[in-house]
Amino acid sequence: xxxxxxxxxxxxNYNGVSTLGSxxxxxxxxxxxxxxxxxxxxxxxIVDNGSTDSSLEKIRxxxxxxxxxxRLSKNFGYGTACNIAYTYLKKIGLKxxxxxxxxxxxELLTGSLVRLISTxxxxxxxxxxxxxxxxxxxxxxxxxxxxGGYFIDDAxxxxxxxxxxxxxxxxxxxxxxxxxxxxxxxxxxxxxGNLIESIGFFNSRIFLYYEDVELSxxxxxxxxxxxxxxxxxxxxxxxxxxxxIRFVVFTxxxxxxxxxxxxxxxxxxxKFLLWYGxxxxxxxxxxxxxxxxSLSKIITPMYSNVALxxxxxxxxxxxxxxxxxxIGKGKKRLVFxxxxxxxxxxxxxxxxxxxxxxxxxxFERIG
Numbered sequence: 001x002x003x004x005x006x007x008x009x010x011x012x013n014y015n016g017v018s019t020l021g022s023x024x025x026x027x028x029x030x031x032x033x034x035x036x037x038x039x040x041x042x043x044x045x046i047v048d049n050g051s052t053d054s055s056l057e058k059i060r061x062x063x064x065x066x067x068x069x070x071r072l073s074k075n076f077g078y079g080t081a082c083n084i085a086y087t088y089l090k091k092i093g094l095k096x097x098x099x100x101x102x103x104x105x106x107e108l109l110t111g112s113l114v115r116l117i118s119t120x121x122x123x124x125x126x127x128x129x130x131x132x133x134x135x136x137x138x139x140x141x142x143x144x145x146x147x148g149g150y151f152i153d154d155a156x157x158x159x160x161x162x163x164x165x166x167x168x169x170x171x172x173x174x175x176x177x178x179x180x181x182x183x184x185x186x187x188x189x190x191x192x193g194n195l196i197e198s199i200g201f202f203n204s205r206i207f208l209y210y211e212d213v214e215l216s217x218x219x220x221x222x223x224x225x226x227x228x229x230x231x232x233x234x235x236x237x238x239x240x241x242x243x244x245i246r247f248v249v250f251t252x253x254x255x256x257x258x259x260x261x262x263x264x265x266x267x268x269x270x271k272f273l274l275w276y277g278x279x280x281x282x283x284x285x286x287x288x289x290x291x292x293x294s295l296s297k298i299i300t301p302m303y304s305n306v307a308l309x310x311x312x313x314x315x316x317x318x319x320x321x322x323x324x325x326x327i328g329k330g331k332k333r334l335v336f337x338x339x340x341x342x343x344x345x346x347x348x349x350x351x352x353x354x355x356x357x358x359x360x361x362x363f364e365r366i367g
Contacts, residue, residue: 006041006117007098007190010085011067012078014049016104017058023105023237024055025062030108030234032066038113043068043096047085050074078186079202079211086201099201100190105237107140112233119229120190123178127227130192132219134184135229136161136175138168140237145171147238149185150228151358153337155271155344156260158213160185161228163351163358168232175366178227182220182336186212187236195224209248210255217263220334250314250321257322263334271339276315278345337361 011031016024028046035044045068048056056071070085082101089095098120116135123131137146145168149160165171184190189212191201199222202211216226260268337357343349 005043005094005096007100007120008043008045008089008094008096009100009102010045010047010082011102011104011106012047012049012081013051013055013059013104014075015051015053016055017051018053018055020105020237024059027105027107027237028059028063032063033110034108034113035066037111038117041117042113043094045070045085045089047081048072049076049078049081077207077211079206079208079215080204083201083204086196095193097193098190099193099196100188101186101202103187103236105140106137106188106234107237108234109232112231115231116190116229116233119178119231123227127192127225129224130195130198131225131227132184132192132195132216133178133190133227133229134181134188135190135231135233136168136171137185137187137234137236138232140235144168146185146187146236148187148236150179150181150183151337151354151361152182152213153339153354153357154264154268155275155339156256156264156268157275157339157354158183159354159358161358161362163355164362172230172232175228175230175362177366178229179362179365180225181228182226183213183216184226184228187238188233189215191215195219198222199224206255207251208255209252210259214255214259214262217259217334221263246311246314249311250318253315253318254322257319261323264336271341271344273319274341274344275339 009031011028013024020027031044035042044066046056046059048059048069048071050072056069059067060069070088072081072084076084078101082099086099112135119135120133123133134149137148138144139146144166145160145162147160147162149158151160151163152158161171161175165174199218201215203214203218206214219226257269257272260272337354339350339353343353
């Protein structure tokens, strides 16, 4: 074990050159700059998930010994790649206080790793058993708070702080201490080594999507907190590496259903099916109903009816697979925000309901 090292950042890469182009190196350049100013407390590992576009070779040629490298034999998915890397580090005698899993489309801000380490050290005395955490991120495309993280309703929908705050400066002025949240966004997710030893890392049965939700809910069910850190570490160019709607619909649906079965009450599945059943009605609502959503830059619905209908068989397949699939890690049912069945038919009503619940939750805990 190298006692000087405090945190290992596992950057998961899969065909980054072909999917991200120059954006990959724009992002990794910031990791290189930050590791130089981190007082030798950080190791950055590029974990290559079986890329076929020479990504790893090009990354290694550009950054050399600034980073460490681990090549996997195939694409194991995001969470399992993190698991393999963690096991490998233990095997070669490297042990860290914290492990962070990062997408390869994250652009770090100047001084972000120093601020991150300082924040984690402050939390250690409050949560000595360990925790799961995620910092704030800025959306790389519009400069506002990123869509990802941190709340779940009892229909399995997930959303972030952007439902309440859109301006990053305002968000950090209001949220001055760590905030307990339902789950930590997997785009940049931090886990205590103690917690991993106790309850494990990502669930290897989840290839992609909802793996961050399942890990967070498992942590809560075992008595470990999940926290939103009051710092911005970087920009996230969300969904830059995954664009195939049918794959997204099937994988996300399957993992969402299986996680709901594990951690949510049975009526949640009814709400989930109604949510998607009324999806077309929400799409054709009068445009005036989207005024507030547009002002908050909440882009919803994600897909058009045409795209949704074309992927419907994959949605059904995902539901059936999810119902027949056991995650097997949960210990108890958890409490989430509630979406009323009467509101599901209207995007505007759902938006107002979840926005109010999120506001109340946040301001009660930071007031």
